Amino acid sequence: MAAAEVSILRDAVIYLGAAVVCVPIATRLGLGSVLGYLIAGCAIGPWGLAFISDVESILHFSEFGVVLMLFLIGLELDPKRLWSMRRPVFGGGGLQMLTCGAALSGALYYLGLPWQGAIAAGMALALSSTAIAVQTMAERNLLAAPVGRSGFSVLLFQDIAAIPLIALIPLLGVVEDSGEPLWVGAGKVIGAIAAVIVIGVLITPRLMRLIALSRVREIFTAFALLLVIGIAQLMSLAGLSMALGAFLAGVLLASSEYRHALETDIAPFKGLLLGLFFIAVGMSIDFGLVFAQPQMLAILVVGLVTIKALLLALIAPVLDVAKQQRWLFAALLAQAGEFAFVIFGVARQARVLPGDWEALLTAAVAISMAITPLMVLAHEKLAARRASKQSREYDKIDDSDGASVIIIGFGRYGQIVGRLLFAQGITATVLDHDPDQIDMLRRFGFKVFYGDATRIDMLEAAGAAKAKLAVVTVDSLADSLAVVDVLQKEFPHLKIVACARNVRHWFELVERGLDKVERETFESALRTGRQALEALGVEPYEAREVADLFRRHNLAALQELRPHFHDEAKTVALEKSGQRQLEENLRRDREMREARRKAEGWH
Structure with a gap:
């Protein structure tokens, strides 16, 4: 093996070894991965162990x-x-x-x-x-x-x-x-x-x-x-x-x-x-x-x-x-x-x-x-020390609230869920990381708190150990999955209801074992489709049947795609097949209804 190849492999081992040692330690100490990498560089550089000399x-x-x-x-x-x-x-x-x-x-x-x-x-x-x-x-x-x-x-x-x-x-x-x-x-x-x-x-x-x-x-x-x-x-x-x-x-x-x-x-x-x-x-x-x-x-x-x-x-x-x-x-x-x-x-x-x-x-x-x-x-x-001193000004998150539900993310979707629960007298602790949103909601009487729901100490302070249910309505797909992973690992007794931004998000959540996952815009889009059909002269019962058929087919197609959602080529093929099947089902269903209407005069 040439000397240059040996040098490249040696340098790669040094970089990877330093990162593997320093980054987890820095992250564990709460310093973050960036500082871990910087410490690793100082350690192996010309002024540390001098393993590497050509820094530029x-x-x-x-x-x-x-x-x-x-x-x-x-x-x-x-x-x-x-x-x-x-x-x-x-x-x-x-x-x-x-x-x-x-x-x-x-x-x-x-x-x-x-x-x-x-x-x-x-x-x-x-x-x-x-x-x-x-x-x-x-x-x-x-x-x-x-x-x-x-x-x-x-x-x-x-x-x-x-x-x-x-x-x-x-x-x-x-x-x-x-x-x-x-x-x-x-x-x-x-x-x-x-x-x-x-x-x-x-x-x-x-x-x-x-x-x-x-x-x-x-x-x-x-x-x-x-x-x-x-x-x-x-x-x-x-x-x-x-x-x-x-x-x-x-x-x-x-x-x-x-x-x-x-x-x-x-x-x-x-x-x-x-x-x-x-x-x-x-x-x-x-x-x-x-x-x-x-x-x-x-x-x-x-x-x-x-x-x-x-x-x-x-x-x-x-x-x-x-x-x-x-x-x-x-x-x-x-x-x-x-x-x-x-x-x-x-x-x-x-x-x-x-x-x-x-x-x-x-x-x-x-x-x-x-x-x-x-x-x-x-x-x-x-900030944490200042927040503890301001406990008289703001409500403190603790177990005495007796909240059985934690709502994580209080945007447009989370607000509807929260208002529905509050209207039934169900207490809930809400976590969000938008200070402007929190200040506005507090003025309207909502009990909302600033916090990063991926932090175990914040979830514990919010009463996750005693709560029965967590509702995850975080906008970011990555953040939503991170929150679910923390909840499942640290608070396995909690039931989790989550919203999904899109089909891939739905797959990721279902793969984690969640059985209560709703796509954000799916039901509202179906409702809009029904109204569009009715506006075009389709009878209301028929529009509802078409929407129900679409819903059943869509959910069945998602279940069929679940084992293959990591395989892009297989997913595309199944989606095309599913689209053809949906078209055939809709056509057959329309023909059947037309025949029944003519035979029975049914409305």
Whole structure:
């Protein structure tokens, strides 16, 4: 075996071994997986056990994890939804960049950087880490909450703003003339973006359909990776951000029927590469510099985090972040981001950052990323302590409530269930993670509490040990399944009634043994169908019979699909067969009713 192959295998064993040891320990201690990866990187890097020395190459490779993450985020945002977010994205994100960039630039100029370097470094430090912030929010089920949506809007603007920022940095310094006219560079940018749009809208859906027809799942996975890698490479050749290109491709494919298949195939690679990225960030911390200039580094880290946190808390009301979550919003985004590494490199080439400033700022960025999980954890501890002191102001969740039902998720669906129970005098404890929703419902007399229902201590405080029933009406499919898993493992006596967002969600819940699962819109859609038939002149009894037949057939088809729902090809084949069978049943039933009507004059 060649020496290079041995080295690759050795490095892979080191990365995986460090992650397997450090991440579970950090998660067990409540520190989160991100900090576990960072600790692993510090341990095996040049200033730890020195198992790995070529940190820069690993960091460049692992940035592909960020690219995959932004592609998956883009898949969740169709263009209509992105347009609907224009105010928080461009308004709130732009305000954050301007305020934080100006304040940080002024502070760095005061510390001795020339004004050109201060502006470049200040704007770079104003960018937050999409990888760490999104991962931290996902671990705490915050992405669907208002604070998560606001945080994501700011991060999205930052990712977009990073591209012109990288392009403008050379104008502050001195760079060697590449001999390329400005219009050529602009043409490359426009051409790359146009190519991504053509690939995403015209070419990719047709290719995915052909590949799906081949029924070879691994080829579909290979194509999904090829798509992201190819677009990232195309954007890189044009001098643009690979992450932005991947995000744009994801947005263009968000309305595609293959969206869920792409998410499923890419998610495992994203997780591994993101973990490698965090390990590489941990390895990049220059502890020699930390020990050589501890005071300056401490000033940079503390100043960076403090200035950003204060300004983020101040602009949080503009982004409609609830008062109780403004410091959480600040803690999530107070760090500097991965784009800062790229901008510092461009600034060095343009001779904007003198002396040791690049190394000092790089170390400050890495340390700020590392302490983000600790800041969020500290906020959670302080919030819990503050909540315990405010027990007189708010009702306390305890077993004395005697609630026999816990309703988890109190959106539109959960509210109807709750009101029906309350009208019958049935007490219920409601858990939700939207502070604005909670405040509004409390004003109308509902007993609603803020809490993450995947946390065992929160469920215990809500009386899960003594309750008889849990009603799970969480909007997010992943969160719903996580809640059900915790309830079944920790409180096996609880009966569980759940709503499903779609057929796949229904399959997942039924596979977990739940026998009381209702799809959110199924019955209301049937009722609408009956009314449509009646409006077209169909007799009411006949419309009801058609709806009942459809219901029976649909439920029977779901039961037939259950053993195969992990097999996409088999599922598609059975669905087509089921559709033909339904059409035949409806036709036969209609003919039978027509014959009975003519023979008996029956209405």
